Amino acid sequence: MNEIKVAVLGSEGVGKSALIVRFLTRRFIGEYASSSECIYRKRLSVDGKPINLQLYDPCSQAYEGRSTVNEQIQWAHGFIVVYDISDRSSFLTAKAIVHLIRELGLGTGKRNVDSLIFLVGNKQDLCHMREVRREEAQCLAAECRCQFYELSAAEHHQEVALIFFKMVQNANVGSKAKERRRRPSGSMAKLINNVFGKRRKSV
Ligand SMILES: Nc1nc2c(ncn2[C@@H]2O[C@H](COP(=O)(O)OP(=O)(O)OP(=O)(O)O)[C@@H](O)[C@H]2O)c(=O)[nH]1
Numbered sequence: 373m374n375e376i377k378v379a380v381l382g383s384e385g386v387g388k389s390a391l392i393v394r395f396l397t398r399r400f401i402g403e404y405a406s407s408s409e410c411i412y413r414k415r416l417s418v419d420g421k422p423i424n425l426q427l428y429d430p431c432s433q434a435y436e437g438r439s440t441v442n443e444q445i446q447w448a449h450g451f452i453v454v455y456d457i458s459d460r461s462s463f464l465t466a467k468a469i470v471h472l473i474r475e476l477g478l479g480t481g482k483r484n485v486d487s488l489i490f491l492v493g494n495k496q497d498l499c500h501m502r503e504v505r506r507e508e509a510q511c512l513a514a515e516c517r518c519q520f521y522e523l524s525a526a527e528h529h530q531e532v533a534l535i536f537f538k539m540v541q542n543a544n545v546g547s548k549a550k551e552r553r554r555r556p557s558g559s560m561a562k563l564i565n566n567v568f569g570k571r572r573k574s575v
Pocket residue numbers: 382383384385386387388389390391401402403404406430431432494495496497498523524525526527
């Protein structure tokens with residue numbers, strides 16, 4: 373079964389847990405008490421194939437060390453980087469995280485992360501207190517070649533679910549392509565079998 377690992381990153385209180393819980397339970401839980409990082413698991417079906425989804429929800433203090441973020445980036449196939457539209461500093465943190473993902477993810481040449489980073493402005497219901505303009509976030513997304521969404525975990529269940537499903541689909545396509553690259557082609561497989569003497573038994 374295909375495993376898809378998605379890390380939901382962002383600074384303290386931007387609504388990472390609220391988004392994950394909204395996706396998993398359809399409910400918005402106003403106060404979500406968590407003092408430690410956790411991984412949520414969910415089984416999904418994509419194109420009729422079962423997928424084991426793992427969602428990583430860090431505790432905010434996890435951002436203190438670069439090595440921790442590095443580990444999170446190495447662990448995940450896809451990233452949902454969240455900021456709060458009513459908190460400018462959370463946008464700057466999101467910007468730094470997106471840059472770091474590109475630096476570490478692409479720097480190692482490990483994978484193409486273009487469709488695997490989503491920048492998400494949460495708490496759209498607080499637009500009367502907005503500190504981050506939509507256009508500014510769109511610019512960052514274009515500059516970093518990632519996808520941009522703005523929504524409210526408090527008010528939008530469908531939009532939240534759509535983002536997670538889209539991420540799973542993109543990550544799934546990426547992992548299939550990687551598998552195809554790794555798997556020897558038909559003629560190459562035959563050549564390997566010939567060289568190493570794996571013959572079919574004749575009956
Ligand atoms: N108005 C509004 N509040 C939200 C929304 N999403 C989350 N919140 C509130 O923001 C606060 C923080 O939400 P969390 O989901 O705990 O945020 P977090 O990013 O997981 O926070 P840490 O676990 O501390 O990193 C809570 O009081 C939520 O009720 C939203 O869309 N709109």
